[in-house]
Amino acid sequence: MTALSPHVDLTGKISLVTGATGGMGQVITTRLARLGSTVMIVVRNPDSGEQLRRRVAAEVGADRVEVLTADLASQDDLHGLADRFTARHTALHLLINNVGAHYRERLLNADGVEMHIRSSTQASSTTSHTRS
Numbered sequence: 001m002t003a004l005s006p007h008v009d010l011t012g013k014i015s016l017v018t019g020a021t022g023g024m025g026q027v028i029t030t031r032l033a034r035l036g037s038t039v040m041i042v043v044r045n046p047d048s049g050e051q052l053r054r055r056v057a058a059e060v061g062a063d064r065v066e067v068l069t070a071d072l073a074s075q076d077d078l079h080g081l082a083d084r085f086t087a088r089h090t091a092l093h094l095l096i097n098n099v100g101a102h103y104r105e106r107l108l109n110a111d112g113v114e115m116h117i118r119s120s121t122q123a124s125s126t127t128s129h130t131r132s
C-alpha cells in the first residue's frame with residue numbers, strides 16, 4: 001500500500017503543500033483533499049490559490065483547501081507563514097516541500113542568497129524546522 005493509496009483516510013489530518021499552484025502541487029493538493037485531509041496551500045498569488053481552492057472543492061465535493069500567501073524566497077514571509085499557520089491549526093501532520101524554481105540566469109534575493117538555493121532548498125529547510 002502506498003502512502004497515497006485510496007484506502008488511506010486522512011480525515012482530520014492537516015497537510016501543508018508548497019508550490020501548490022504548479023503542476024505537481026495541484027495533483028498533490030487534489031489527492032490529499034480527496035483522501036480527506038485539510039490542505040493548507042502556500043502560494044505567491046492569492047488569486048491563483050483561490051482558483052485552485054475552488055477547483056479542488058468542485059472535484060472532490062468538499063471545501064478542504066485553505067490558502068496561505070507567501071513568497072518562499074523571502075525570509076520574512078517564511079517566518080510569517082509559520083505564525084499564520086499556527087493561528088489556524090495546532091498540528092501539522094503532512095508537510096509536502098514541493099516548491100521548486102529554476103532560473104536561466106544567476107539571481108539573488110534581497111538577502112543576497114542565490115534564488116535557486118533560496119527557493120528550492122532553504123525554503124524547504126525553513127518550513128520543516130520553523131516554529132512560531
Ligand SMILES: NC(=O)c1ccc[n+]([C@@H]2O[C@H](COP(=O)([O-])OP(=O)(O)OC[C@H]3O[C@@H](n4cnc5c(N)ncnc54)[C@H](OP(=O)(O)O)[C@@H]3O)[C@@H](O)[C@H]2O)c1
Binds near residue numbers: 043045101
Ligand atoms: N515536473 C517534473 O518533471 C519534476 C521532476 C523532478 C523534480 N521536480 C520537482 O518537483 C517540484 C514541483 O515541480 P513542478 O514541475 O510541479 O514545478 P512547477 O510547475 O514549475 O511549479 C513550481 C511551483 O513552485 C512555486 N514557487 C516557485 N518559486 C516560489 C517562491 N519563491 N515562493 C513560493 N512559491 C514559489 C510556483 O509558484 P507560482 O505559481 O507562483 O509560480 C509553483 O507553484 C519542484 O521542486 C521540482 O524541482 C519536478
